[in-house]
Amino acid sequence: MKVLRMLGRSIRDAFKGVFRNFSLSIASISCITITLLIVGISMVLSYNAENVATLIKKDFSVVVFVENDATSEEVKNIKEQIENMDNVDSYIYETKQEVAEDMKESSAIFKVIIDSWDEDENPFTDTLSIKVKDLNKISETADELSNLNKVEFVKYGEGIVEQILVILDTVGNFLVGIVIALVLVTVFLVSNTIKLTIFSRRKEIEIMRLVGASNFNIKLPFIIEGLFLGVLGSILPIVLTIYGYNSLFNYMSLNEISPFLKLVNPSPFIYLISLILLGIGTIVGMFGSAGSVRKYLKI
Amino acid sequence: MELIKIENLEKKYKTGVTAIYDFDLKVKKGDFIFVIGASGSGKSTLIKMLYREEKPNKGSIVIGNINVANLKNRKVYKLRRKLGIVFQDFKLLPRLTVYENVAFALEILGLTNKEIRNKTIKALELVGLKNKVKSYPDQLSGGEQQRVAIARAIVNGPKLLLCDEPTGNLDPDTSWEIMKVLEEINNLGTTVIMATHDKEMVNRMQKRVIVIEEGRLKKDYEKGTYENESA
Helix, strand or coil, rough: CHHHHHHHHHHHHHHHHHHHHHHHHHHHHHHHHHHHHHHHHHHHHHHHHHHHHHHHHHHHCCEEECCCCCHHHHHEEEHHHHHHHEEEEEEEECCHHHHHHHHHCCCCHHHHHHHHHCCHCCCCEEEEEECCCHHHHHHHHHHHHHCCCCCCEEEEECCCHHHHHHHHHHHHHHHHHHHHHHHHHHHHHHHHHHHHHCCHHHHHHHHHHCCCCHHHHHHHHHHHHHHHHHHHHHHHHHHHHHHHHHHHHHHHHCCCCCCCCCCCCHHHHHHHHHHHHHHHHHHHHHHHHHHHHHCCCCC | CEEEEEEEEEEEEECCCCCEEEEEEEECCCEEEEEEEECCCCCHHHHHHCCCCCCCEEEEEECCCCEEHHHCCHHHHHHHHCCEEECCCCCCCCCCCCCHHHHHHCCCCCCHHHHHHHHHCCCHHHHCHHHCCCCCHCCCCHHHHHHHHHHHHHHHCEEEEECCCCCCCCCCCHHHHHHHHHHHHHHHCCCEEEEECCCCHHHHHEEEEEEECCCEEEEEEECCCCCHCCC
């Protein structure tokens, strides 16, 4: 009972603290709001950039050209061996007749030329277009494929794939770095602002000590107050992130700019981001308060 | 019976200034003691060591059954809950009402609202401020503010009341009113130790007076006056 009473009073005092030091509370809340908004936007951007990178990576494939004179038995053999490879995710098989049909559809000139061929004059080859699981091992997989019996040659955009991979990874790491840096800036700014508000209340803490408040008695209301400030400060960033992202997502899905520029589906992504923002707000608020009060306690 | 026993006390500040030397003192339960001495004589240091705001370098202070000199910082609250402290500058919280300022000292103990209400009203009655419960400190005169501070100090029924120049900021008439309140509290059984500069008051009260000079206990009069020291 006694503990509950004291907790109840701490919550009441925390409320009073927010309102009786209104201008300072507003300073802390707006600091949390602004920094969390920036953190929220950067998280949304970097996660989407990662997503675009993944889409680009998924689009890479290795194309295997089977020798023109391979029998259907030999092709079947190749397929089996490909299926057994570790790094192969999926593949699409096209016979040389299908390739020829594709070519005819792509241009009228090709159609005239190809139509002039006899059935066994078709110079194309059966092709297998393979998606790999791990793009970093694409060259090893390509080597393995080119060593298969009756495979004429293998193409996978050698040289370019490696460069694009490096670029995507660099951009990805850079964005993650920015998000981490922004979170650190948030922690620093918010805890400094809270430090100022508590500095102005050091007399209150001194008096609490003089009348016999234990360190815990003193800290508890300030920690709860920090939690309130964190929650209040996270509301606006969360609302803006959810609303803004949903609008952007709707706009982007109506106007497709590029097949790769697809935004991540808002649900549950944006709610997860909101939860992270709320978490950062409350944790920084609470620990910022606790840490600042500690300075004025004799421990 | 002794409430306070001070033995061989020494306090040296980090700046190298020694504020208190070989200081011994015994205080009986129910005593009223004036601590007098020039500015910088060590009066305040002595009072601060009694509520363990300062820690002595040597010697012992025992109040009731608490060894104050050895008390750890995080345990200081246990001592503070057993004594009341009154300051020259009142140390009231400006954003709390009179009632809240006094009740504050009880809330941290986790008492029920009813207990808090009864004790707070009783303490404010004792200092004659029952009709000002809803006022804020800046709406009160200096004397009234000090009475609120006294109510806060005694609301928990402490055995010991420490006063560090409680009338230093007040005019003579108001000081005398405060003195009367303190005397009444003393009559109810609380031991009072008061550091002061106020000659006239010390002379009028005819209580035990201890004189500190350059950090040493110079004299201890059973029914002293300030005049003795004016030379």
